[in-house]
Amino acid sequence: MSEPIDFDHWVCPLPLRDTPQIVLGHGGGGKLSQDLVEHLFLPAFANDALASLADGAALNIGGARLAFSTDSYVVRPLFFPGGSIADLAVNGTVNDLAMLGAKPLFLSAGMIIEEGLSIQALGTLVEAMAAAARAAGVQIVTGDTKVVDKGHGDGLYINTSGIGLIPDGIHIAPQNARPGDVVLVSGMIGDHGMAIMSVREGLEFETIIESDSAPLHELVAAMLDVAPNIHVLRDPTRGGVASALNEIAKASGVGVALEDRLLPVRAEVAAACELLGMDPIYVANEGKLLAIAPPERADALLDAMRAHPLGRDAVRIGQVVEAHPGVVVSRTGIGGTRVVSMQIGEQLPRIC
Amino acid sequence: MKYLTEFRDGDLARRLVAQIRAVVTRPWAMMEVCGGQTHSIIRNGIDQLLPPEIELIHGPGCPVCVTPLETIDRALAIAAQPGVIFCSFGDMLRVPGSEKDLFAVKSEGGDVRIVYSPLDALKIARENPEKQVVFFGIGFETTAPANAQVVFLAKKQGIPNFSMLVSHVLVPPAIEALMSSPTNRVQAFLAAGHVCSVMGYWQYEPLASKYHVPMVVTGFEPLDVLAAIHRAVLQLESGRGEVENAYSRAVQREGNIPAQAMLGEVFEVCDRQWRGIGMIPQSGWQLSAAYRAFDAAARFQVEGVVTKESPLCRSGEVLQGLIKPNQCAAFGKECTPRKPLGATMVSSEGACAAYYNYGRFIALDDIPTTESAPV
Known part of the structure; x- marks a missing residue:
């Protein structure tokens, strides 16, 4: 961890100097947000x-x-x-x-x-x-x-x-992912972000996509009943599944290997993302969670999740690996690979 | 989901790859013209599946990337003026000008708005008659008809506070420039489907026969790209150089006639600077005399635009297919999507950004930890 900041002699750290003024991307949950946390808030509040x-x-x-x-x-x-x-x-x-x-x-x-x-x-x-x-x-x-x-x-x-x-015996933290762990998601991704997009000024499009906003603590309690040794839980809000998994990979010093075809995305969300040139893996969720757990508990966990209304569509989307620590890699639908990087600021709709 | 999943089928993709492997006998270099195709190739890992004989050269077809620096600086100056609402497609906002980008202008108080259609900009102009509303009209033939229509409507409906900063570019002159360059390595083209859906592909026929080069019109999905590569290889291996349409679900030889009529009404062909490439004669569109009153460049006299490109940036060579993005010394070091030195690192269609965002800065087997990665 960095030293606390000496405010009398404070000099803006280098990564922050790239953007001398706050831009919207600093709140986007991507690398710019991370910079603020790492280079300003963390050292200041250490x-x-x-x-x-x-x-x-x-x-x-x-x-x-x-x-x-x-x-x-x-x-x-x-x-x-x-x-x-x-x-x-x-x-x-x-x-x-x-x-x-x-x-x-x-x-x-x-x-x-x-x-x-x-x-x-x-x-x-x-x-x-x-x-x-x-x-x-x-x-x-x-x-x-x-x-x-x-x-x-x-x-x-x-x-x-x-x-x-926090109940006794529960130790969940972003640092706890271990190679071999499974990566689970509790349901369809990208609903909230695209629901907001559909009503944003200047973009209104007709859709039946609704925000997935929901309280997840009961789902979590049901999961902890069958697997008290869950290593990491994360709700992939701003920056979506991609940003959450990148943060976990970095915090735990492990790699994450996903498969594009396993990512659960509603057809309407996939279509809206396609139109706007966005990738659902970066789109915000407000009622979904990612769980990283030892492989021997994977089936029990999935059963417990699917038995709860907020985890009905839970699936395994990948695993934690020793290779490429700090990096999230996904196998594409046609068998290639891509790195799922942390996005920089906000996702921008493409020109054409 | 029709037209989404069908053209991403893994089994069909493997079959096409096998067909390509079966016919290829020697190395071939082909260029995908459009940045959307580059993005698809890298995102889906299409190039990873191809036999080593086939090299894909990423072409200059990213409209954001080739918009001249001088135009970007002009846009920044106009956007910073009080009383101006500056409207743009989203991915132009992070394109670096000589000093800053549109996001920076916005953070300094400029009224910069992301719109999804030029029609939205016209609506904003109608709703804010006391403001000057400027739309940043860039792109290839694909985006041009909608931009032309909006200028047409602005004149017809009498919306005097609307104007457009136009920097449209055209594909065929760029292909001609590439093919006539002494450093050219391109032996076949995958032509851009969306451009051809507007303009048709008859314009490519004289180019294909003049340079004896196969040109296959195709789309953006993995199967589109693979099918076009297969057809291009078949032509190359049999010594043909013809135009083929592998995107018949969207493209006809004559193109979209009403759209072309609108383009002819509003725009006229002009010489155009391409960022990273230089001047290409007769390669752009500007507003024709009847619509020049809506030209933002004329309405806002921006004086003293002095452009300054980064000396490290080799995006010109990337855009001409002379080097791959990760062969540039600044790639992933001084130049990242967060701090781009050139436009090819900004747009998701830019070859450098596609390489960076999908992790092509280093072989996947030995990707370093994030701490030591060149971020």
């Missing part, structure tokens, strides 16, 4: 819990193991097919806790509201948050409200933080 770079921090407090996580939600538009910013704000943080194997308990809610948002829209969204919290079995126990000038926000930004309890 501590052991942060260093694991998991979806949340695992903390030992008075004999209990707590999971603690935070996330800010800035989606536009606020309402989209299959959900709203409210569902994301609850489920996203619940899922970050679940990816540590924790049972989520309490959330906070920070609302940053843009002047002019209708009370009706806010009311609808707050009701939706309450419903999502009830459905996930968590309580929103503290909160904050700020209003910013018109033009300084997209209607509503929400920050949620959450805490949960």
